[in-house]
Amino acid sequence: MVIVGAGRAGWQLAEGLRAQDVTLPITLVSACNADVYDKPLLSVAMVRQLAPEQLVKERGTDAARRLNVRLLAATHAIHIDSATRSLRTTRGVLRYDALVLAHGAEVALPPELPAALCWRVNHLGAYQRLRARLGEAAACGAKDVAKDVLIVGAGLIGSELANDLALGGHRVTLIDTQQEPLARWSAQQAGAQLLEAWQSLPLRFVGGVSVASVKKQGERLVLSTRCGKQLEADHIIVATGLQTPSRLARSAALAWDKGIAVDPQTLCTSDAHIHALGDCITVQGQASRFIEPIARQVKTLVANLCGQGVVPYAQRAAVVRVKTSSLPLTLH
Numbered sequence: 001m002v003i004v005g006a007g008r009a010g011w012q013l014a015e016g017l018r019a020q021d022v023t024l025p026i027t028l029v030s031a032c033n034a035d036v037y038d039k040p041l042l043s044v045a046m047v048r049q050l051a052p053e054q055l056v057k058e059r060g061t062d063a064a065r066r067l068n069v070r071l072l073a074a075t076h077a078i079h080i081d082s083a084t085r086s087l088r089t090t091r092g093v094l095r096y097d098a099l100v101l102a103h104g105a106e107v108a109l110p111p112e113l114p115a116a117l118c119w120r121v122n123h124l125g126a127y128q129r130l131r132a133r134l135g136e137a138a139a140c141g142a143k144d145v146a147k148d149v150l151i152v153g154a155g156l157i158g159s160e161l162a163n164d165l166a167l168g169g170h171r172v173t174l175i176d177t178q179q180e181p182l183a184r185w186s187a188q189q190a191g192a193q194l195l196e197a198w199q200s201l202p203l204r205f206v207g208g209v210s211v212a213s214v215k216k217q218g219e220r221l222v223l224s225t226r227c228g229k230q231l232e233a234d235h236i237i238v239a240t241g242l243q244t245p246s247r248l249a250r251s252a253a254l255a256w257d258k259g260i261a262v263d264p265q266t267l268c269t270s271d272a273h274i275h276a277l278g279d280c281i282t283v284q285g286q287a288s289r290f291i292e293p294i295a296r297q298v299k300t301l302v303a304n305l306c307g308q309g310v311v312p313y314a315q316r317a318a319v320v321r322v323k324t325s326s327l328p329l330t331l332h
């Protein structure tokens, strides 16, 4: 059994499989260092006064030992040869009987935003590097170390990060093409309520703008909007939504529908020997990039892979709990 990805989905599947079968050989391949952590904490860590290193719940190497899993950390899966059932990685080729893709999604970076100048907060490693650059002292009231942070995209992640960094003492500008944050939930007045709650924070929302370019000017960054505004910052964070990288799926010619298309009965892809779960999958073209579905997907997969019959996975509309601590919201 080869699993690609050591996020919530990959580790939880390894736990589930090991609980059913103590002898099954499991190899886990992960681009990151595979440390176990709760990703939702990345957007509330400042207000909860969690230092970046405190976010690690268990070292990847310790989890691998505990579960008797062969871990290949800092290893990228790059190509699947489905005819020979082999996975090419940056550390050699692995043969598999069953392959499970749990490689998550990545921030969809608009072309106007150069990757080298923008942070993307979708993994612990990137978040730890960002926190190191932001410094820790702002929350203690040392105004001279507060940074100007510009966040592009006022959806869930952008709004939560803006809230957290502002409460951490940084000066935050949050921008969006829409006129208010959380515009998907405008019928529930989510954005209006948030803007009200943010009034006392060093947090400015600029709506109705789209990015034209980002340039470095000395130590600072200058973001220009299409309507001619210029916004300066020390750091730019992009939170413009997620997309599943298609390279691995394409290499095996897997059916694709805005993500890796899986059968909800089994979470099997269009290749009988390849399954998938977590942020990288879609069911009937719908992704559900939340924590809650992963445990149910693991049940479906464990039943299927351990020959215990069919335990179908049901895609449900998520109840979204927005962790903007100045005004937590529950949205439907």
Ligand SMILES: Cc1cc2nc3c(=O)[nH]c(=O)nc-3n(C[C@H](O)[C@H](O)[C@H](O)COP(=O)(O)OP(=O)(O)OC[C@H]3O[C@@H](n4cnc5c(N)ncnc54)[C@H](O)[C@@H]3O)c2cc1C
Pocket (backbone or CB within 6 Å): 004, 005, 006, 007, 008, 009, 010, 029, 030, 031, 032, 033, 034, 039, 040, 041, 042, 043, 075, 076, 077, 078, 102, 103, 104, 105, 121, 122, 123, 157, 277, 278, 279, 280, 288, 289, 290, 291, 292, 321, 323
């Ligand atoms: C800031 C933030 C806050 C969030 N808050 C919430 C919340 O409050 N509630 C909620 O339900 N959800 C929340 N989410 C979403 C939730 O965290 C994700 O849905 C979930 O963690 C996805 O897990 P995953 O294992 O599918 O993907 P990931 O956690 O992205 O893991 C993917 C793994 O695959 C590895 N990988 C990627 N490509 C390759 C490759 N080519 N080869 C090998 N390995 C590879 C990566 O290194 C990583 O280990 C939040 C997300 C963020 C970013």
